[in-house]
Amino acid sequence: MHSFAQEDPITPLPIKAIQDSIVAPLLPANILNDSIPLDSVQSDTVPKKEAALLDQIKYKAKDYVKLSQSENKIYLYDEAEIYYQDTELKAGIIVLDYIANEVYAGRIKDSTGTYSQFPYFKQGGNEVRPDSIRFNFDTQKALIWNSRTEQQAGLGQLGSDAMKVYAEITKKENDSVYFLSEGKLTTSKDTVNPDYYIRIRKAKFVPKKKIIAGFSNMYIADVPTPIALPFAYFPLTTGRTAGLIFPTFGNDPQRGYFIQNGGYYFPFNDYVDLSLTGDYYTNGSFGFRGQSIYTKRYKFRGNINFSFENLIQSQRGFDDFSRSSNYNIRIQHSQDPKASPNSRFSASVNLGSSQFFTNSLNQINRNDVQTNTFASSISYSKTFPAYPSVNTSITLSHTQNSRTEQIVMSLPTFQASMERIFPFAKRDGIKKGLIQNVNFQYDVNAQNTITTDEQNFSFDDARIGARHRIPLATNFKVAKYLSVTLNGNYEDVWTLETINRRFDEDLQETVTDTIAGFDRFNRYNFGASVGTTVYGTFNFGEDKKIQAIRHVMRPSISYNYAPSFEQFFDTFVDGNGEEVQFTPFETSLYGRPSLNRSNSMSFSLQNTLEAKVRDKDSTATEPRKVSILSNLTFTTSYNFEADSLRLSPINMNGATEIIKNVPINFAATFDPFAIDNNGRRINTLNINNGGGLFRLTSARINTGFSLNSDMFKKGGAKKSEEDSDQEQDPGYGDNPFALNDRARTGETFFQREEDDQGNVENPTYSNKLPWDARFTYVATYNNNNRQRELTNHSLMFSGNIKLTPKWEVGFNSGYDIRNKGFTDTRFIFNRDLDSFRISFDWTPFGQFERWYFFIGIKSSILSDLKWENRSQPFRR
Structure with a gap:
């Protein structure tokens, strides 16, 4: 319903018009040049008042629109609405004063005495939901009672959070400034009865920017707490903004009072940021950390983390005083594949002190205390696609064992490989037969390797070498079912360091001299293999539960030959006058030439076993396939060059999932030869020594499976589409106990969270208790020397x-x-208190015995409102 006010039409009087007989004289032509002086005031110096309303006011109401000319007001009742430029006002009752250009909006009361149709005021992007409001269109000022507004601020893992602002009286100064009296700030979803809020007496509110308040203190369930500040600043900007990172306070019996993880955040631009945090203990211990995250869409992304801790035990002058410094560097960099299809740069760096995570006092390092190996790799690869294509890469790698503190670095490793070439066949043609399938490749690997440790770190023991390799192969069919492969391999090894051995008469010992300079050796080998596939099916009948069993065998025999490379060996005479052989290439990165000739044959038999089972579903038209053995492989070899013990032990590897969702892997080693009383193998078959055909020397089995409550429901693990979507990413990541904090979307400002049963605020489980569990079982058996031991x-x-x-x-x-x-052993307890989160991390015993308690606000805006307490790590 639209209405517009106007005056009543004028009714003409019935008077006849008579022409006047007086004729006015005409003005002379020179009136413009008359000598009569003009009035000195030519125009009014007071500017005319412009129209206050710059646009049309549109209004409507459901019940009625009343115009009062005596009061110069328009009354709108029931679902009243007014629109003016970017201002929108909705309420139960609206009174518009079109002379003063003011509007008043308020609630209405129904027959039961309940208020409804609260005012809704929107100007630009700002929204306010008060009990009543008075607004002036000229000055744009307003007076608002019991206002409620929501401001998006911060940038959490699930997006920006919402700050709810409530005030008993709000004065709108202009489009960007509001003054609040007796206000409340909260992130609780329930704005009527929030579980917590921060009470502010007076404050200046700039929407989407900040709130500056005087004395403020925190209320929990309407009970005041001693958490208070004489003045407060609440940023309301969205996205990343610079600011302080609030620390954690505590007390260490050995290091005194401390603050942890306090610092500053720097968002340099849309691509790079930096967080600097630190720890300080009153006994002098300190630590600092720097973290930078960078990203550029369609180009790259990564992060850099650096941590350093200087830990002082006890006090200087005491017997138990000690000091240690630890550091850790982590770098992750990945390049978007779209950035460059033929080149790629990536980095994954994790290096530092071996005991960094073990000795660290900061809770953020708790999940890495059992890290035993640090590994790093920085690589650049490039592909030259023209035929024959060549792949090249340069890699810097690092491996560090935190137990032995041994460090192995490769600075750098260069690799290049050429694609496979078929010289006797067309590039895009079909290759058939012995000749057309002849192919070869070329690759080179060069390294500069350093092996050292933390205590004696040095680059003096660096070894440099390169290996060139050309593999040659072909394959063809024999008798239709036999696949034959012939292969050969040539290697040329370069080194920049060799050795020389001699017997020193003065020292009466063998001396090894290191000789710097380029040298090389080569080696080659030949091989052939024959294999086939045999299928066997045992049918039991379609009326049986097990209709058929299929057995697939893949036997193969391979032969390998490599000559002796005696030309790369020298001799010297030791102190006993005996001639001793050695090779100058003992320190080569790629092994040493062999003095012994290799002449052996290997045997392999791979098996798979599956069954066809009648489906339980009577509507199924095809039987169901069940894997009994996904793999069962036996391997052994026979050495023609050995003077005894020519047959090597038989190795068995297998895998099965005969129990659904329970994979089982097993392995064993069987030796056909017996051992003597000292545990040494002898050239006597075990069966001829009073034993069985084979002697079990080792065995291993491991299995792992997962269980959850859904598996025991009626219908098994079937889930609805909604449940399946939610469980695709449980959110565990590296931490198996990280709770899945699912995003709650689609809730309006006044809605509360409800559970599946429709309960509000305090949902409970009636007949369900969701759980999940993961199990891994490992057993290793050793019987090399009849010890029969589970290692x-x-x-x-x-x-x-x-x-x-x-x-x-x-x-x-x-x-x-x-x-x-x-x-x-570790337990983690998590409690969701709507706006708060409680967690308790407890390791009750063992080397890393400790506990950690946390309670704080979940919202990222007020995440600094928290309390933490922890025990100190138990040191043995």
């Missing part, structure tokens, strides 16, 4: 139990059956 026998397990929709318990542990003890 490894352990069970690892982890999982999560969701006691209620907001209570979750995670655990990770294992039991060493052989040594009768638990491995590193």
